[in-house]
Amino acid sequence: MSKKNNLRIVSLLPSATEIVACLGISEALVGRSHECDYPPDVRDLPVCTEARLNTDKRSGQIDADVQTLLQNALSIYKIKTEVLGQLKPTHIITQDQCDVCAVNLADVERAIAELTNSNFKPQIISLQPNLLAEVWQDIERVAQALKIDAFPVIFELQSRMEAIAKKNKQRATEIPTVVALEWVEPLMTAGNWIPELIEVAGGKSLLSVKGENSPYLFWESLLDLDPEVIIIMPCGFDLERTERESRVLTKRPGWKSLKAVKNNRVYLVDGNSYFNRPGPRLVDSTEILAEILHPEIFTFGHKNQSWKPMV
Numbered sequence: 001m002s003k004k005n006n007l008r009i010v011s012l013l014p015s016a017t018e019i020v021a022c023l024g025i026s027e028a029l030v031g032r033s034h035e036c037d038y039p040p041d042v043r044d045l046p047v048c049t050e051a052r053l054n055t056d057k058r059s060g061q062i063d064a065d066v067q068t069l070l071q072n073a074l075s076i077y078k079i080k081t082e083v084l085g086q087l088k089p090t091h092i093i094t095q096d097q098c099d100v101c102a103v104n105l106a107d108v109e110r111a112i113a114e115l116t117n118s119n120f121k122p123q124i125i126s127l128q129p130n131l132l133a134e135v136w137q138d139i140e141r142v143a144q145a146l147k148i149d150a151f152p153v154i155f156e157l158q159s160r161m162e163a164i165a166k167k168n169k170q171r172a173t174e175i176p177t178v179v180a181l182e183w184v185e186p187l188m189t190a191g192n193w194i195p196e197l198i199e200v201a202g203g204k205s206l207l208s209v210k211g212e213n214s215p216y217l218f219w220e221s222l223l224d225l226d227p228e229v230i231i232i233m234p235c236g237f238d239l240e241r242t243e244r245e246s247r248v249l250t251k252r253p254g255w256k257s258l259k260a261v262k263n264n265r266v267y268l269v270d271g272n273s274y275f276n277r278p279g280p281r282l283v284d285s286t287e288i289l290a291e292i293l294h295p296e297i298f299t300f301g302h303k304n305q306s307w308k309p310m311v
Contacts, residue, residue, distance in 0.1 A: 004093060006062060006089045010048055012079075012108065013277030016093035016127060019040055019139050022157075022280040023148045031087045033077075035236075036283075038273065048083050059234065059245050061186040081112040091145060095127045129278040130211045132161075132196045139280070155278070160283045161200055164290050164298070169200035171297050176228040177204040178293070179260075184233050184270070185248050187217040193278060201289035202297075203229065206226055221256045230260040232310070233271035239308065240266045253306045265294050266310040274306060281283065 007028035011017040017036040033049040084092075092112075096105040105126040112122065125145050127138045132243050136154050143150030178198050180190035192216040195205035206225050207217060210305055214235075232246050246268060249255060260266050269275060269292075274285040288307050290298040 004206065006090070008088060009089060009146070010051060010084065010089040010122070011036060011126070012091045013037065015277040016095070016125075016142065017278040018277065019142050020093070021147075022139070022153050023143055023146070023150065023228075025146065025148065028146075030089060031083065041181070045081055046087060048080050048087070050078050050080065050086075058185070059183060079107055081111045081114050084111060085115045089122045090120075091125060092122045093125045093127065093142065094215070097239060109304070118231045127278075128233050130192050130213075132193045132282065135193060135278045135282060136216065136297075138278070139239065139291075149205070157280055157283050161286055164286055165200045166296065167297060168290070170203045172294055175202060175204050176265075176293055177225070178205050178229045178231060179206050179222060179225065179227040180231045180233055180275075181217075182214045182233060182276075183236060184232065184245055187219060188214050188215055189217050190275065193282060194233075194275060197282060197286045197289055198293075200286050201293050202294045203289065218251055219237065223258065226257055226259045228265060229293065230258070230266045231289070233269045233275045235276045237274050238272050239268060239270040239306065243308075243310075244272065256285060264309060264311075267307055269307040 009020060009028045010032045011029060012033045014033065014036045017029065017290035018038055020026060021039050026039060029042060029045055031048045032045045034047050034051065036042050046124065068071070093109055094105055094108045105124070106126055106298065112124070123145060125142055127141070129135045129138050130247065133276045139154055140150045156189060180194050180198065182194075183189035189207045191210070191212050193210070195208045195210040198205040206227050207221065208214070219280045231275055232242055234242055234245060237245060255261060269288055274281050274288060284306070287298070287300040288302045291300055291302055292307060
């Protein structure tokens with residue numbers, strides 16, 4: 001497939017890369033962020049960003065380093081301006097939702113301004129989703145900018161979500177209470193679109209408010225609410241890393257007294273590939289949640305691949 005209309009797209013966040021791919025124009029991608037890894041072929045593209053953080057540290061130290069950078073008004077990520085200049089993209093996709101998640105709009109605008117001698121003026125597409133509906137809108141926004149018809153893609157994604165919700169409504173006999181954790185040290189609950197995904201999958205989200213950022217959580221609040229299900233999805237961690245980092249929770253006072261722990265209903269998921277990315281794979285994320293919450297109804301084949309029980 002040739003690059004449509006000579007498009008040269010640089011994606012500076014993983015969800016945008018996946019949006020471009022789901023629209024069927026992956027071959028128009030010429031550059032990516034250091035975190036873009038799906039579809040796998042994009043790993044061969046030039047990398048246009050780097051992190052000022054050492055993400056190999058433990059969760060608590062990563063959070064401390066993030067706060068230090070933000071308090072000193074420093075960006076967590078750096079754009080490789082020289083690479084951007086060499087690639088001469090027609091479009092750059094970035095975000096203005098979370099300074100911790102990826103390069104933000106202001107950084108991109110500064111990088112473009114530095115290329116004063118360049119003869120290209122890329123169109124910047126900035127995404128800022130907080131709700132599931134806004135994710136669909138972002139797919140449409142990207143498609144419009146690239147002159148692609150997004151309707152078939154969005155219709156297929158929404159249809160899959162509706163099928164899950166409908167099946168739950170017809171067959172689910174319970175709606176378990178759920179706490180989703182986006183970070184384990186310090187403790188944070190998962191906000192934004194996650195409560196909506198939990199609801200579609202047949203659960204009742206506690207502690208988080210849909211459309212709002214992920215808040216820090218007092219341990220005592222978790223103990224007091226005592227949810228029936230706990231799902232651990234640290235931002236940026238795969239399943240293996242999540243399993244390692246989550247061990248810190250088992251040392252907390254009162255851990256073993258939690259209802260979810262006693263009933264073996266604590267689960268680990270691959271947050272990095274799924275839940276943390278506001279793109280088309282949020283539908284897969286909902287399938288994962290449906291398997292976790294209602295295994296008697298749903299089997300999508302994600303178990304032990306994208307999620308597992310915590311033991």
